[in-house]
Amino acid sequence: MSEIDRxxxxxxxxxxxxxxxxxxxxxxxxxxxxxxAGQPVRLGVIGPGSRGQELMxxxxxxxxxxxxxxxxxxxxxxxxxxDITREDTPTFRDYRALLAAKDIDxxxxxxxxxxxxxxxxxxxxxxxxxxxxxxxxxxxxxCDRIVDAVRRSxxxxxxxxxxxxxxxxxxxxQRVREGKLGKITHVYAEWHRxxxxxxxxxxxxxxQLERLINWRMYKEYSLGLLAELGxxxxxxxxEIFGGAxxxxxxxxxxxxxxxxxxxxxxxxxxYRYPGGQTLFxxxxxSNAHEGAQIRVYGTEGTAxxxxxxxxxxxxxxxxxxxxxxxxxxxxxxxxxASYMAEMPYRGKGEEVPVPEDVEGNANYLACESFVRSIxxxxxxxxxxxEGWAEAVAVILGHKAIEEGKRIWxxxxxxxxxxxxx
Amino acid sequence: xxxxxxxxxxPDKARTDPMPTNLxxxxxxxxxxxxxxxxxxxxxxxxxxxxxxxxxxxxxLDATLSNYKPDSELSRINRLAGREAVTxxxxxxxxxxxxxxxxxxxxxxxxxxxxxxxxxxxxxRGQGKYPAPWQLDKAREKVGWEKVRLxxxxxxxxxxxxxxxxxxxxxxxxxxxxxxxxxxxxxxxxAAMVDAGSSTICVIxxxxxxxxxxxxVHEPGRRSLAISTVLLKDQGLSTSGSYEKFFQLNGRTxxxxxxPRTGEPVEGVLQATVIGADGTTTEALSKPVFxxxxxxxxxxxxxxxxxxxxxxxxxxxxxxxxxxxxxxCAGDCGESLEANGERKSxxx
Numbered sequence: 001m002s003e004i005d006r007x008x009x010x011x012x013x014x015x016x017x018x019x020x021x022x023x024x025x026x027x028x029x030x031x032x033x034x035x036x037a038g039q040p041v042r043l044g045v046i047g048p049g050s051r052g053q054e055l056m057x058x059x060x061x062x063x064x065x066x067x068x069x070x071x072x073x074x075x076x077x078x079x080x081x082x083d084i085t086r087e088d089t090p091t092f093r094d095y096r097a098l099l100a101a102k103d104i105d106x107x108x109x110x111x112x113x114x115x116x117x118x119x120x121x122x123x124x125x126x127x128x129x130x131x132x133x134x135x136x137x138x139x140x141x142x143c144d145r146i147v148d149a150v151r152r153s154x155x156x157x158x159x160x161x162x163x164x165x166x167x168x169x170x171x172x173x174q175r176v177r178e179g180k181l182g183k184i185t186h187v188y189a190e191w192h193r194x195x196x197x198x199x200x201x202x203x204x205x206x207x208q209l210e211r212l213i214n215w216r217m218y219k220e221y222s223l224g225l226l227a228e229l230g231x232x233x234x235x236x237x238x239e240i241f242g243g244a245x246x247x248x249x250x251x252x253x254x255x256x257x258x259x260x261x262x263x264x265x266x267x268x269x270x271y272r273y274p275g276g277q278t279l280f281x282x283x284x285x286s287n288a289h290e291g292a293q294i295r296v297y298g299t300e301g302t303a304x305x306x307x308x309x310x311x312x313x314x315x316x317x318x319x320x321x322x323x324x325x326x327x328x329x330x331x332x333x334x335x336x337a338s339y340m341a342e343m344p345y346r347g348k349g350e351e352v353p354v355p356e357d358v359e360g361n362a363n364y365l366a367c368e369s370f371v372r373s374i375x376x377x378x379x380x381x382x383x384x385x386e387g388w389a390e391a392v393a394v395i396l397g398h399k400a401i402e403e404g405k406r407i408w409x410x411x412x413x414x415x416x417x418x419x420x421x
Numbered sequence: 422x423x424x425x426x427x428x429x430x431x432p433d434k435a436r437t438d439p440m441p442t443n444l445x446x447x448x449x450x451x452x453x454x455x456x457x458x459x460x461x462x463x464x465x466x467x468x469x470x471x472x473x474x475x476x477x478x479x480x481x482l483d484a485t486l487s488n489y490k491p492d493s494e495l496s497r498i499n500r501l502a503g504r505e506a507v508t509x510x511x512x513x514x515x516x517x518x519x520x521x522x523x524x525x526x527x528x529x530x531x532x533x534x535x536x537x538x539x540x541x542x543x544x545x546r547g548q549g550k551y552p553a554p555w556q557l558d559k560a561r562e563k564v565g566w567e568k569v570r571l572x573x574x575x576x577x578x579x580x581x582x583x584x585x586x587x588x589x590x591x592x593x594x595x596x597x598x599x600x601x602x603x604x605x606x607x608x609x610x611x612a613a614m615v616d617a618g619s620s621t622i623c624v625i626x627x628x629x630x631x632x633x634x635x636x637x638v639h640e641p642g643r644r645s646l647a648i649s650t651v652l653l654k655d656q657g658l659s660t661s662g663s664y665e666k667f668f669q670l671n672g673r674t675x676x677x678x679x680x681p682r683t684g685e686p687v688e689g690v691l692q693a694t695v696i697g698a699d700g701t702t703t704e705a706l707s708k709p710v711f712x713x714x715x716x717x718x719x720x721x722x723x724x725x726x727x728x729x730x731x732x733x734x735x736x737x738x739x740x741x742x743x744x745x746x747x748x749x750c751a752g753d754c755g756e757s758l759e760a761n762g763e764r765k766s767x768x769x
Contacts, residue, residue, distance in 0.1 A: 060576075200471065202608055361497065
């Protein structure tokens with residue numbers, strides 16, 4: 001199968017999955033129990049920091065879930081995490097000890113990006129299913145190792161791009177695939193905030209503690225805004241365009257928050273896809289006017305997606321030529337001052353309906369889907385291929401910013417969406 | 422390599438440092454009101470870090486407990502629990518258990534299911550209207566704490582009547598204030614005050630050299646006039662008032678605070694203030710104490726250790742006060758409280 005054919009195949013398969021999910025899955029999800037009675041899905045978490053704790057709370061809302069192991073190197077996290085489980089959940093300071101425990105079915109990896117590769121592969125090789133926070137890993141090689149470990153182990157891996165499960169994202173994707181927006185040529189996305197993106201450190205003079213808690217600020221541990229925020233948008237664009245991009249250019253810098261951070265406080269990247277489509281992504285930390293949005297531009301319309309909804313707009317109808325009566329030639333045309341607004345026609349927009357039972361929380365839908373995939377022995381929707389495509393785009397986007405030049409994906413990987421050549 | 426590979430201990434510096442003397446304040450909108458936090462910290466940087474952590478926790482709880490936000494956990498429960506038993510997380514379940522416990526102990530005068538009544542009386546995002554009898558009957562069918570089933574073994578919530586809804590507006594701000602207080606205590610903060618929209622206040626310790634945080638109870642309808650002043654230390658205080666949202670019809674005043682037992686607004690009480698161990702307790706108690714009035718409210722409070730109550734009864738312009746175990750003094754009398762710690766009667 002050629003590279004393009006493989007991309008088309010992956011895109012078409014994902015489209016079929018999305019359609020099936022929309023048609024059959026939504027209503028059932030809210031009504032049937034997830035895990036069989038008396039057989040809880042037992043979860044361990046490596047890295048119950050702020051995001052890890054949010055995932056714990058959300059997983060505990062899924063019927064039949066129990067936490068049976070907590071691993072961290074930062075002692076206060078244990079008390080915080082036990083406050084969530086309201087149990088004396090066993091604690092481990094070494095992830096290998098957690099993986100050696102017998103009563104764990106699946107592992108959540110919510111450690112700093114630098115450690116995703118190591119922790120996810122070890123968990124898969126220990127025979128556990130893995131919910132891995134995005135981005136999948138910090139290097140292309142680590143992403144490859146995770147994909148290979150999933151294939152070898154036969155266990156589930158779900159990447160933490162929760163908006164994949166948001167009903168308004170799935171519905172929009174379905175309409176895109178049905179051609180409702182025409183040919184999609186561009187996706188413009190941003191995640192703009194107006195804060196320093198720092199987490200509070202109990203003792204601001206403690207340099208080690210600062211690096212531990214604010215690991216997102218340091219290049220040793222993180223790929224910055226592109227990985228932590230952009231991965232959601234990149235993942236969605238990959239779904240629309242049927243796989244990973246082929247090249248990227250970018251810029252960024254520490255230009256506003258000059259507070260000792262190393263990762264950039266603003267980044268802009270432009271990805272090109274094999275079909276000639278473009279994704280532009282911007283993240284800034286000095287103005288929140290735009291918030292988190294994705295705009296999908298097609299020749300027939302536009303979809304605007306936020307964290308809570310999606311609205312579709314039609315392009316103005318292209319008019320056909322109409323015939324002119326001879327009268328105009330005889331009488332001429334009238335002259336006078338003219339005015340036309342520069343703004344194009346947008347119309348009122350059509351809100352993408354959200355099914356009543358699954359309204360709202362994308363995190364819940366993602367966590368519930370992961371548990372359900374374990375119980376039903378099904379492959380997760382946001383699987384290792386989606387994780388690989390998202391993470392490699394993040395990694396090479398970061399490289400493009402660092403090196404100030406266009407980066408071609410083919411020069412850094414021979415795989416397509418994680419599948420080896 | 423194990424996780425980050427750095428062995429860390431919780432910094433103990435704040436605990437061993439002397440009491441800081443710099444007072445910092447930060448206010449942010451949350452939970453449909455404004456939270457204002459005061460704290461003593463060693464530096465502005467330290468204060469900012471503490472504020473950031475505190476408001477992150479408040480925002481987290483707002484996103485969880487809100488019945489306005491469709492993606493909140495409470496909204497998910499409200500959507501589904503009429504049709505099936507809904508599993509929720511231990512924190513939410515525990516808070517709902519606390520609510521049911523207060524409902525039981527207060528004889529149903531605290532009730533987080535009163536939403537349909539509020540709608541029937543036009544107080545949901547409105548100033549009120551007299552409902553038609555059928556509207557009231559329909560609302561009553563969907564109200565009642567005993568129609569909420571909590572299963573602790575499965576951690577589930579189930580409504581025995583479809584269409585019911587839970588509203589944590591009568592306890593959520595106090596709970597959020599307590600969570601912030603707990604966070605501050607863990608970080609070694611010795612003196613702080615969390616003011617949740619002025620209706621619930623939760624304090625840690627006392628300002629340097631003082632016996633407590635001064636809190637003034639104002640006269641209903643006149644925010645500038647204090648009718649009693651109290652000193653709080655490691656306590657909570659909450660006030661419920663009927664004078665912010667009401668309507669009058671045929672000489673009667675109908676306020677937005679419902680007696681869940683009758684399905685009708687409470688009459689004859691303008692304001693009730695409760696002091697207790699923490700913000701969750703006082704915010705939850707302030708409603709039954711308002712609904713029950715002074716005599717029955719005092720009897721109810723007598724069964725809850727560490728509480729005190731202060732009522733303003735009657736109507737605006739012709740009000741009288743009543744109190745039980747109240748440690749405050751009359752008017753704006755903070756100096757005398759600080760000077761001798763004595764209380765004077767607040768009865769007017």
